Amino acid sequence: MGLRERGVELLQHIKGWSRKLDKNRRPLDGSTVITAEFDPHATGQSEEARLRTLGTFGGVFTPSFLTIIGVIMYLRFGWIVGNAGLYGTLAIVFLANTITFITALSVSSIGSNERMETGGAYFMINRVLGFLPGGAVGIPLYLSQALSIALYIIGFSESLANVVPAWDIRIIALATLGFLSLLALIGAAFMVRIQYIILSLIILSFVSIAAGFRPVFSNLEPSYLEGVSFWGVFAVFFPAVTGILSGVSMSGDLKNPGKSIPRGTLAAVAVGFIVYLLVPVMLAFSVARDDLFASSSLVAASRWPLLVTLGVFGATLSSAIGVLLAAPRTMQALGSDGALPRIFGSGVGKTREPILGLSVSVLIALGAIVMGNLNAVAEVLTMFFLTTYGVLNLAAGMEKLVGNPSFRPSISIPWWISFMGAAGCFGVMFLINTPATLVALALVVLVFFLLSIRARNLDPGSPGIWEGFWTGLFFTVSRKLAKTRSRSGKNWRPLIQIFAAEIASHAEIISLAALFTRHSGALAIYAVRDPASPQSRDEMQHELDSFNETLHHRNIFTTMVETRNLFDGILISSQSAAFAGGAYNTVMLGFPSGTKQDRDYAGLLMGLSSLDKNILLFKRGTISWHFSSDPVIVWWGGQEQNVRLMLFLAHLVQRNSAQHKRIRLGTIVSSEEDMPAAEARLASTLQELRMQGEIFIVPNPEKRQLCDVIEENSRESSLVLLGMAKPREETLGSYLPGLRTIAGDLQNLLFVLSNIPEQEYE
Incomplete structure (x- = not known):
């Protein structure tokens, strides 16, 4: 049987494919062997099923900024300045925003590299770290978002009840939840327009605060109340800067998430940082020390207190809107990936609005409002958000550390900076409330365990960076790689085979292949020897090893192949396993100068292609x-x-x-x-x-x-x-x-x- 017949037989038995002759x-x-002329009618990719309507300002900056500028600034900043003084407050602002800024960089790094779909932070963690870590963090994150709807609405209701004491807080909360839920049914784009109105109110409150500045007092040094310390004040302030994921949660609705998420998130952090620098300066010089401890100190110090009161309403309402948009989308992503029942992954209309996820989230919030006081679980919910931030930092750092070629973000940061951000997040968790932190981490571990049981009956999808991690750091740990290997594009690496009857004549080809595989791949060099060759096997192996030493490449493997037919040897050897049960994916050959064996050479290429090998x-x-x-x-x-x-x-x-x-x-x-x-x-x-x-x-x-x-x-x-x-x-x-x-x-x-x-x- 000739090589051409063997190639045809491979096609029939391995893939069963056929090709039609193009007579043109x-x-x-x-023109039959290359594709170098442009086809203007080709599209290159299918249309996205989901209609994306939001840009950077409305989809990322506005919800993130409005969540950052929350009730802590309006109602607790005076207490913070009263205890820590201006110097201490500025130190707290710098330290807290450093952690937030690093997290924003990590989010931007992942967001500018991934093809972002719905799910925001959960989607990022899932695609980087895999199904189990993503679900273990994503499910508690969703529950935190759903319960936070109730928390923010209750906060809004309490603020409104302070102005109108005759109104019942619970009735206000239920009415507000119903009204916002109806607005959410219209869609994300409409809710963003509502947030524009709230943003205008908050800007007006800033004008009132600035107009009320009167440099009369000098509260520069700290004066802590009994039982209060610097870190205690820090713990009170830090949740104020943890709103950066509100915009990220809109990832599935963004027209260009790869650009909008980094730009909008970093801009919101920067503007929020400026606000948090200026407000304590105004308070420190405009309000007496004793008056700072009152929750109304900022309202009283402003030029037009009504505008600041409206700002308080807007801050709580905008936070409620942010999580009301985020929670259903997180549930939708969890359902799409199988971490929750698949039905929750459904959507309605061209924008695939998560109506089912919205309904479940509203029901959870409704139950929480009816239950009443949520202060007992509020800090545990904060811990879930901080856990998400910490894991996002870990994910970005590990992506950088592993060095997968697919990780090419527009915003790249050193891995150790992301790890510092993770350490900061987890450290702050213990500073704020150690028992709540332990409860949150225990729940994450429990969800991880339950998902690992559920995942046995699921296709968990992409394993994230773990395949690349083990491949890059532990090439020799074959059993581990065999367990984690998949066909995910995120972890594709060039694994190249070269077949050389004469090592010296293939030096240029081997050098080019070594460049392709350096740092992120593997190269196998096969010395193909005819048994009748005068050069002994040991001599050829020694020549191969000597040449290998000149390449200074840690992932080059060499072996000998003896065959009486060069093409037979290549076709058979190319199917041998590389390591950990995985096969080499690319065969690199020299371009033949002679023409005697053109047909057999083309048959070899056809056989290699039938084995799904890339050919160079x-x-x-x-x-x-x-x-x-x-x-x-x-x-x-x-x-x-x-x-x-x-x-x-x-x-x-x-x-x-x-x-x-x-x-x-x-x-x-x-x-x-x-x-x-x-x-x-x-x-x-x-x-x-x-x-x-x-x-x-x-x-x-x-x-x-x-x-x-x-x-x-x-x-x-x-x-x-x-x-x-x-x-x-x-x-x-x-x-x-x-x-x-x-x-x-x-x-x-x-x-x-x-x-x-x-x-x-x-």
């Missing part, structure tokens, strides 16, 4: 690409699979090479009218992959041969990447001649054929 392709101009064919130039600072040029013809892998490889060359090489992404269009669409498509691809690169479009109205156009526009390059079409039985005879025509006189050319499904690659 011309074999010798290369390298044609080396007369001058090594190592010593050139010219850019890496990627040619794209519209196939998402190939361009993703080509850009990924170009990114690895840029990241790992000693000389910084720019990435240029280009395509060919048939007319100048197609150039704007092509440029927009390429720009969208770079943005989606979070990569930087130059875009160039080459018009070809004269219908010149593709090989001539590509060669003319690739002269100033260190490395050129071209996509290959999958070989078919009908094109075996013309496949290599077509590639050879396209290659022409191009130097350092890498043909790329990707078999990575789009959903398994990021």
Whole structure:
């Protein structure tokens, strides 16, 4: 049986796939074997099922800022300044906002890297740390959000009852809950407009506070009441700066969450920080020490007290609106992932409003209001929020520490800074209330345990960064990797096999493969030996080991393969397991210079493709690409699979090479009218992959041969990447001649054929 027949048999038995002959392709101009001409009608990705309507200001900044500027500022800031003095208060503000700012950076880092869907903080934790940690934090977070609806509404009702004592607090709370619930049914966009009104009231209260500034007193030094200390005052203030996740919770409704979450969150933290610096200055100089301890000190010191009172109403009401929007969306994400029954993952309308999640959340809040005093559980709820912040910091730090190539956030911070933020969050939890902290952590552990039982009957989805963690740090721990390995695109790494009958002649190919796999992959070099060869097995192994030592690469593995047929040996060896039950995903070969075995070589490529191997064919130039600072040029013809892998490889060359090489992404269009669409498509691809690169479009109205156009526009390059079409039985005879025509006189050319499904690659 010849190699072609073996390739056909593999296709039938392994995948059962078939390919139709494209009669419009011309074999010798290369159009059957590469895809370098842009298709303006291709979309590249499916439309999102959920209609996203919110921008940065309305969707992230406004809800986050309104939650940060809460009742603590209006009713407790005077007490804080009265105890700690201006100097102590400013120290507390700086320390608390440092922890919040680090958490905001961690949130921004994850948010700018993930393809954010609904669920906010839970979604981030789930996608980074996996199903069990995400659910263990997400379910208590949801319950905290649902109960917080009642807490904030009761706070609003108590404030209103102070103005109108004849009104019953519980009746006010129930009426407010019903009214807000009806508004929430209209949708998130409408609720955000309501928050604009509240924001206006709070801004007016700021004007009243500023207008009331009278520098009469000087409360600079601390004067603590009996039993009160600096850390006790800090514990009272810190919840004031924990509202940053209100905007993140709207992730599924944001038009561009990757940009809106970092910008809106950091802006809300910055503006809130400025407010919290200015208000204590006003209080310290405008109010007498004894008067500071009254909850109405800020209201009394303002120019128009009614505006500040309206600000208090707005602060409590806006916080209630924030969690009323967040809780149903967290439940919806938990249901979608299977942490809660799947029915809770449903949504209504184009925006997929979580009506069922809203109904359950309102019922929980209703029960809490009827139950009455929630002070006993209030601090436990605060602990759940702080646990979420701490875990988000841990998640961002571990993403950075593991170093997965898929982690390419727009905002990148050192891992140790995120870990400092996590330590700060957990430390503050114990400072505020140690018993409540222990209760919260115990509940998280309990949920984790219960979910681990439930997960046995579920597909838990992405394992997060754990596969990458074990792969990067413990390559030799095969059993552990076998348990955690999945096909998640987040953890895709280049695992490359090279087959060399002569080590010296493959030095350039091996060096390029070593660059691809340095720091984030593995390379297996197979020395293929004919048993009849005069070179002994030991001599060939020694040559291979000596060359390996020159590469200074920790994840290179070498082995010997003896076969009388080179192509048979490659096809069989490529199927061998790499480690931990996982297979190598890429085969890299040299571009054949001779033509005698073109058909068999194409049959080998067809067999490798049938095994879902990515294929790289390298044609080396007369001058090594190592010593050139010219850019890496990627040619794209519209196939998402190939361009993703080509850009990924170009990114690895840029990241790992000693000389910084720019990435240029280009395509060919048939007319100048197609150039704007092509440029927009390429720009969208770079943005989606979070990569930087130059875009160039080459018009070809004269219908010149593709090989001539590509060669003319690739002269100033260190490395050129071209996509290959999958070989078919009908094109075996013309496949290599077509590639050879396209290659022409191009130097350092890498043909790329990707078999990575789009959903398994990021």
